[in-house]
Amino acid sequence: MNVCRLLFRSAVPATLAMAFSGAAVGLTLEDYTNPSPACFNRATQPHLTVADTHIHFRPFGGESVSYHDMLKLMADNGVVFGGVMGIGQRLPWDARPGCDSYQDCRDLPANPTIKNDFVNAANFAEFKSPGRQLVFSMTFPDLARPAEIPALIALYDKEYPGLFKLMGEANVVKQALFPNGHVPVTTAQIDQWADFMKILRERNIPLALHSDLGNDTGEPTKYRLLLEHVLRTYPDNKIIWLHLGMSSQQVAMDPLNHILLLQGMLDRFPNLYLDISWGVLEQNYFSKYRQGYVDFINRNSSRIITGSDYVAYKNKQPAYNYADELKTSSAMNAYLNNDAFRNIALGQTYLTLLGMNATYNAPQICPSR
Template sequence: MPCRQRRRSASTREVVINSYAFRTGRRFAVVGAVLTATAVVASPAGAGAARGCFDRAKEPYTSVVDSHLHFRPFGGRAIPFEEVTGYLHKAGVRHASVYGIGQTLPVDSGCTYYLDCPGTPVAPSMKNDLVNAANYVEAKPQDPALTLSMTFMDLNRPETIPPGIALYDKEFPGKFRWAGEVNLVKQALFPNHHTPATNKNIEDWAPFMKVLRERGIPITIHADLGNDREPTKYLPLMEETLRRYPHNKIVWAHMGLSKELATLDPDQHIRILERLLDAYPRLALDLSWRVLEDQYFSKPGVREKYAAFLDRYPTRAIPGTDFVASRNKDYKVYEEELEVTSRINKALGDKAFRGIALGENYFRLNGVKETAPEVCKAAR
């Protein structure tokens, strides 16, 4: 696996305490007297960080933030909470948004993944969020730093959302600082009774969007652009959302791409994104899910187009894996998904790399009191 070929040499693992300590211990084993456990917690990411900057020639390209991570599966058994946080620490991820999955399979379905059970209804629920919150409160994680997210929101029934937020406030006051991933339109769920939200639904979001806006809480929205037959069929729904709520922090999951849309012209896609980013300064893009790499970035000449686009908008995108922590997965799966979703980082200029891979955009969006290091100029 490519990421495993970029492990640090022992010479980079000196104990130096600086402001970039959260990137400590990124994918290397602590060997005997080389480092104590305390030193691992305090040390920065290698020699580049010791100089106060990040050396891209020596350090991994994988992102230190996972803004899109499902700690709970659609159904079936989950990987234990502290095992997932162990994955993050081992992989060098120091900040993550803790998603449940609001759209859950029935408890008696016997299914782990909705695509395996067409016809089985998948409906929004609070249970995954509440389990995540209980685990979070019990574990009190410090490294990685975690942000709980509300994923229960049924955008087709917006009247149910404010009471749900009030319940979360009562049971876990101040703990939920993110919202989503929630589904405006997700074609993959159509066989499981999901329908797109309507313009009237979007209008009726106003009460809960006001709560999120006043609290500075970002919301990650899954909104498919369209499909191979009609590439922009559902774009008007996202445009209506942005038109009505321009002052909310809205994160567009997967840049609107999906398995159903594998043949969209990258130039057309980038033009759409540029138009919306220019019109709505609070819109951010989510680069999670390996579908972006597999269906788009990996094609000849396409990676360079998207990298150039992100370099033009270096403050407007955040990274993520879209890993779903079902018990049939393990650390190797997470490591691979982190590496695959981070490959775009290699093609980025230094400013976009700092904003995306090193987490500066996520910190700012999430109100985190953390600053990513500058990239060492000599490294490029």
């Protein structure tokens, strides 16, 4: 426990504690590996997410924020756990300058590839992640070409045995990518996932899926059946539905209908988990129907995880800022009850989902006076 945190726990104002010690604010891995009698005091400590379970250490194209800088951004913002997700798609290697995001170059494909996963793995093998616990995810799957997935898992096993504990973010349907050639996965293709889903089940590896629910042009649940088909066909696989199914193409769904749909899915599919990462949820849904979503999240917090959904663009304009993304995606944390805060912001649900809770557990929340 460092000086800064001792001061925090004796309720010295944050600015004073920081000025005194100069150390980073917040929890450390030690607080998770060695639970002490000290508890997490929500009255004096930040509500920012400590377990950023959805963070892209690499961009679609262009120059990446360096691995070292990513670790520094996490540390500077008090993030202890990182779910490192590719990103799974890359623009062509010889794309013209300025193609940082697929949105910058709509004439180019942004196809699934192993490239970013291997860069992330190589960086971790070389530099490790002092003070941070990273979970590496296989983000390469092209879910429309399931036959190739087991062989690529074998390649990962050969090069980095035991490193990858998660699969995804992989796209079932991502409307934002349609102009770059992405098309939704079909139910017939989902039926062909059996071989790789068996591998995931045997290893207790969750699959994180980007699967848009629908859109604002009269089709609010157009793609619902795709995710349901996955859940019905593979009921014993742990599935994480990313962003609550929302996207920039769907910013105006009726929130009550959204919540009822989500609750129905959780009730019907016990191995389904939800991810509330990405600022679009705060901007378009949480901030507009706060209490409804708070009640929903509090009720289901043992099946919900969160994260920034930051993408490591070095040069993207307007500037893409980790602190801002973390702040926006963490706004909801402040409204959650103590159980939900510990489960989601401090990461207990994530640690349990990934079987890491034999080693790491979130600190308890101090009782409020």
